[in-house]
Amino acid sequence: MSPASAPGADTAEVIRRSALKLFAHEGYEATSMREIAAAVGIQAGSLYNHFSSKEEILWDLTRGALLDLREHIDTALARLPADTSASAKLSSFIDAHVRFHALNSERARIVNQQMSGLNRTHYREIVGLRRTFEEQLAGILDDGVREGSFSLVDSRLSVYAILQMCIAVSNWFRKGGGLSVDEVATTYVALAHRMVIGSPAPVRRRRSGGTS
Amino acid sequence: MSPASAPGADTAEVIRRSALKLFAHEGYEATSMREIAAAVGIQAGSLYNHFSSKEEILWDLTRGALLDLREHIDTALARLPADTSASAKLSSFIDAHVRFHALNSERARIVNQQMSGLNRTHYREIVGLRRTFEEQLAGILDDGVREGSFSLVDSRLSVYAILQMCIAVSNWFRKGGGLSVDEVATTYVALAHRMVIGSPAPVRRRRSGGTS
């Protein structure tokens, strides 16, 4: 729990962890390089041996979180058989999405609330990465409609509503707050199926707890 | 469209409008008093004749937006007869919520994303105001369960999911973006009813377009 030197973690990684907490709780613009350095246990100037600017730290954290989320979801979907129903794909997608946002709430909050701190190039790249999730979910919903198992109120708005419902889990979920990750994920899978009028299919989960 | 002097608007109101746009698009911490002053068409020092600090501007905007939302929703619910079904109350609540977040997206985004700029006292007051909406929706859902018209997956999580789905409308809705406010509101009313397994009741809307 000491801020500075966790064994086996290099300085850049300690900087990432310290900056993540500060950005998530105080905001990117409200956090100074001196605060980050103090949390790491070094002087402000030494940060520039590891990151070229404050924006690069934010970019590193934001991009890393989205790439992890993408890998998390793709892994879950890849474990499904080739002839999997759209309903089962939806269950896996929602389960992975909710689990990630519950267990990586600080990283998720940076992605969703501190994007304006990025420069234009990085900002656009993040928007592009986020769009892939919308397209992925839209594809699953379209499949379900073709199969006849889903009936949508509106395809684009359903994608927005379902995704935002899952993302918002990062705003309130707390470990040890009376609800387990499994319970939340199961509830949200059921809610998403109700929104597309499909019947929830059981979720295949990884053996362990998921990303942290 | 000129930034400074709309006829009949006093300086404090011009400051509110200018600061609102800057806070919503650049973020509270990233916006300087000089930027606000430039948008108003005065010097930075003159702002302090109308607001005692930058935080007070944010507080004024945030509190005003939440009070307007509360009034907007209470007015919609008050127009319903005393014996109104939970289903119709849900329709009115969602309709009012979505319409407000679509037509007041900048104010809504300040409430939901710039709260960390407030001091502790003001922050807590905002959290308290927001909780009233959760309790209001929770009451409607409970009514529906008692009536037998709703069947919830989980009552607390349903409140979170439905509210966040509506709030997020402020993140993407654009006037003249191919979807009318009425279409969006109708879609979200249907989605919310699906989430509680009620059948959507028609919405009574005010004659005009709503708040702006």
Place this chain on the structure above:
DNA sequence: GTCTATATATCGATAGAC
């Protein structure tokens, strides 16, 4: 109620010794 001028503090980032 606006202006100019400024007090005071802090910001991100860099230079150079060790």
Place this chain on the structure above:
DNA sequence: GTCTATCGATATATAGAC
């Protein structure tokens, strides 16, 4: 790769003339 010291810019807020 860390430190100390500092540059130059900018921040919020205030003082006093008009």
